[in-house]
Amino acid sequence: MLEIYNSLTRFKETFKPLHPGHVGMYVCGPTVYGDAHLGHARPAITFDILFRYLTSLGYKVRYVRNITDVGHLEHDADAGEDKIAKKARLEQLEPMEVVQFFTNRYHHDMEALNVLPPSIEPHASGHIIEQIAFVQAILDKGYAYVSNGSVYMDVERYAKDYPYGKLSGRNLNDIVTDTRELDGQEEKKHSYDFALWKKAAGLQSSAIRRMASRRYLRAKDSRAGTWSARLWERSTWARSLTSTEVVWILCSRTTRQKSLRVAQHSGTKPYITGCTTT
Amino acid sequence: MITIAGKKMGKSYNNFITLRQFFAGDHPLLTKAFSPMTIRFFILMAHYRSTVDFSSEALEAAEKGFQRMTEAYARLQKITAAATSTDEVHSLVAELRQHCAEAMDDDLNTPIVISNLFDSTKAINSVADGKATISEADLKELRDVWQLYAIDILGLQLAGNQQSAISNQQSAYNGAIDLLLNIRLDAKRNKDWGTSDRIRNSLTELGFKIKDTKDGFEWSL
Numbered sequence: 001m002l003e004i005y006n007s008l009t010r011f012k013e014t015f016k017p018l019h020p021g022h023v024g025m026y027v028c029g030p031t032v033y034g035d036a037h038l039g040h041a042r043p044a045i046t047f048d049i050l051f052r053y054l055t056s057l058g059y060k061v062r063y064v065r066n067i068t069d070v071g072h073l074e075h076d077a078d079a080g081e082d083k084i085a086k087k088a089r090l091e092q093l094e095p096m097e098v099v100q101f102f103t104n105r106y107h108h109d110m111e112a113l114n115v116l117p118p119s120i121e122p123h124a125s126g127h128i129i130e131q132i133a134f135v136q137a138i139l140d141k142g143y144a145y146v147s148n149g150s151v152y153m154d155v156e157r158y159a160k161d162y163p164y165g166k167l168s169g170r171n172l173n174d175i176v177t178d179t180r181e182l183d184g185q186e187e188k189k190h191s192y193d194f195a196l197w198k199k200a201a202g203l204q205s206s207a208i209r210r211m212a213s214r215r216y217l218r219a220k221d222s223r224a225g226t227w228s229a230r231l232w233e234r235s236t237w238a239r240s241l242t243s244t245e246v247v248w249i250l251c252s253r254t255t256r257q258k259s260l261r262v263a264q265h266s267g268t269k270p271y272i273t274g275c276t277t278t
Numbered sequence: 279m280i281t282i283a284g285k286k287m288g289k290s291y292n293n294f295i296t297l298r299q300f301f302a303g304d305h306p307l308l309t310k311a312f313s314p315m316t317i318r319f320f321i322l323m324a325h326y327r328s329t330v331d332f333s334s335e336a337l338e339a340a341e342k343g344f345q346r347m348t349e350a351y352a353r354l355q356k357i358t359a360a361a362t363s364t365d366e367v368h369s370l371v372a373e374l375r376q377h378c379a380e381a382m383d384d385d386l387n388t389p390i391v392i393s394n395l396f397d398s399t400k401a402i403n404s405v406a407d408g409k410a411t412i413s414e415a416d417l418k419e420l421r422d423v424w425q426l427y428a429i430d431i432l433g434l435q436l437a438g439n440q441q442s443a444i445s446n447q448q449s450a451y452n453g454a455i456d457l458l459l460n461i462r463l464d465a466k467r468n469k470d471w472g473t474s475d476r477i478r479n480s481l482t483e484l485g486f487k488i489k490d491t492k493d494g495f496e497w498s499l
Contacts (some may be wrong), residue, residue, distance in 0.1 A: 002383045005327060012385050037294035038317070038332060039280050044387075045318055045433075046326040052431050053382055109297045112314035114433045265394045 002057065007167055023059045025051060029121070031068040032102035033087040036109045048115040065118035067106075069099040070125045099125075135196045147187040149199035155192045281331045282307075295332075309334045312341060317433055319344040322388040322432055343392075348426065350399035350497075351436035353406045354424060356493055360411035367401045371416040371423075374398050378427045391427055398423075408492040455481075459488065459495045 002015040017023050027047045030040060047065075054061050069084060088095040110117070122132075135151055138144045143158045144151050155172065158164055165171050172192060280287045285292050292415070295305050303311030312320075324330045369456035374394060381390035400418065404410035412420070430435050458477055465473040478488055481497070489496045 003385055005385050006341050008403070035296040035298055037287065037289070037296045038300070039294060040319050041297055041317060042280055042326075045321045048433060049322070049326075049388060049431065050385055052433060053386065057425065105298075107316075112301065113297070114314070114435055212318065237280075269438055 002053075003066075010169075017059065021058075021060060023054050023194060025054075025061060025063045027118070028064040029118075030066050030102075030106050031083055032099050032106060033083045034102060036106050041109075041113060044110060044115050050118060062120070063118040064120045064122065066097075067103055067121060067123045069103070069123050070095075100187040105150070118129045133199075138196060144196055145189065150187060150195055151194055151197040152188050152193040154189065155194070156190060279329050281329055284331065287332065302338075307334060308339070312337050314339045314423055316344050319347070319392075319434065322434075323392060325385075325387055325389055327385070344400070344434070345488065346399065346435050347392075347395065347434065350395075350402050351424060351428065353423060353496075354402050355400065355437070357405045357417065359414040359417045359492065361413065362411060363413040363416045364410035367410050367412050368403065368416055370398055370401045371420050374420070375423045375426075378423060382427075382431065388432060391432065395424065406491055406493075409483075439494075455486070455497060457498060463494060 003012045004015045005011070006013045025047065027043070030036060036044075047063075051061055051063050071082065084095050086099050087093075088098045091098065095236075109116075135144070138153070139146075139151065143154050143161075145154050146152075155164060159172055165174075282293050282295075284292060285291060295307065297314070297317065299305040300308065300312045300317055301314060303309075318339060320337055321330070323340055323343065374397075377394045378391050381387040381394065384390070401410065401412070402420070405412045428436060458481065462474050462477040465471075465477070481488060485499055487498050
């Protein structure tokens with residue numbers, strides 16, 4: 001019987017899939033603005049071993065590993081420029097060129113390490129609509145607030161209803177003392193609140209302002225979908241990026257915990273999650 | 279987590295070495311280039327929840343370990359079965375699969391799987407050196423366990439399936455040395471000791487290590 005460490009209980013436990021014979025694995029993939037380093041190789045190889053072993057045990061494994069091609073901001077989360085947009089600016093490339101270039105190189109490096117490709121490789125930019133709906137759901141439940149056009153997680157409010165910090169083993173007081181001072185902090189109620197959706201720098205058009213506003217986020221999914229689709233049709237990735245900076249997959253340890261808590265709360269339960277740390 | 283000089287390796291600390299730099303040996307902290315399989319083996323030599331401190335020396339040790347694995351795997355493909363197994367060989371083969379499975383079931387303990395495979399190299403070597411024998415059933419089991427745990431589960435590309443990575447030049451070179459040593463084998467059979475010794479001594483002088491085995495020869499540089 002496979003025994004595997006459960007970060008939530010902090011014990012090795014007998015692995016029992018929710019659906020007999022089937023396993024779903026979600027692993028946090030790279031943010032594609034630079035070459036993979038040794039710190040990326042380790043989780044990739046570790047989850048490759050898990051995938052290979054579960055497969056050899058006869059499980060049907062659906063292995064999802066994303067490509068973060070938008071929305072990973074400098075300095076962890078709340079302030080600063082999108083990492084890919086910044087790289088593109090420095091290299092005088094289209095952001096999509098940066099994304100494709102480093103995605104190709106990542107695949108090549110993983111193949112060299114004999115890391116098997118995942119069953120599904122979603123791109124963050126391909127799920128903007130779902131992310132808008134997701135942020136909206138959190139807002140509707142009262143666990144987020146809008147400040148200066150950006151949406152932040154209301155950590156204190158959330159912690160009243162759910163055991164925030166259970167995965168990382170840190171309580172809110174620990175998190176407060178550990179939180180770095182960053183630009184844009186004044187928009188937040190507390191330093192430990194984190195951005196769910198960030199107002200882009202230099203937003204001008206009223207339509208885009210509306211997009212970042214709570215009213216917009218309350219709009220029906222269908223409307224959000226139309227808006228996103230229109231953005232994609234009419235502009236390059238770069239232009240759509242500056243109006244829809246997305247912050248949802250941030251691969252630091254604290255954010256892993258945050259996103260997992262949020263995922264459990266919203267009813268989707270990833271039971272194996274992995275994260276590359278950058 | 280991987281540390282470098284005790285500090286977490288990461289983009290935000292600007293102390294990372296990219297995989298491409300490892301593969302090319304292109305970084306001041308690296309004494310040489312390291313193959314992707316050496317990197318993979320290095321990572322699997324530690325349990326996934328432990329902290330690994332990176333150093334060029336540690337990678338060189340991993341490289342030697344991986345080299346031993348590939349050599350043992352190559353011998354395993356070459357050895358031939360006898361009527362029965364020597365006792366030690368049989369008891370080792372009988373338990374190997376179980377030991378590897380227990381290690382993987384114990385929170386993916388890859389270092390223990392590797393050490394079990396290393397233990398079995400002793401048996402492979404004694405059979406290759408003619409000091410022990412292995413039955414057909416045991417040889418099949420041993421090959422199956424290596425295939426499952428070393429190749430399918432640990433994902434190590436040992437010898438055969440690594441051929442494509444070796445350049446044409448390298449394989450032509452290997453072929454030329456094999457040819458010389460086969461000429462030497464023929465010379466020995468014809469009791470042409472002059473030719474046989476000349477080939478052996480010249481290659482040894484050039485730095486080759488030549489080993490006579492029951493089934494022919496092995497060489498390394």
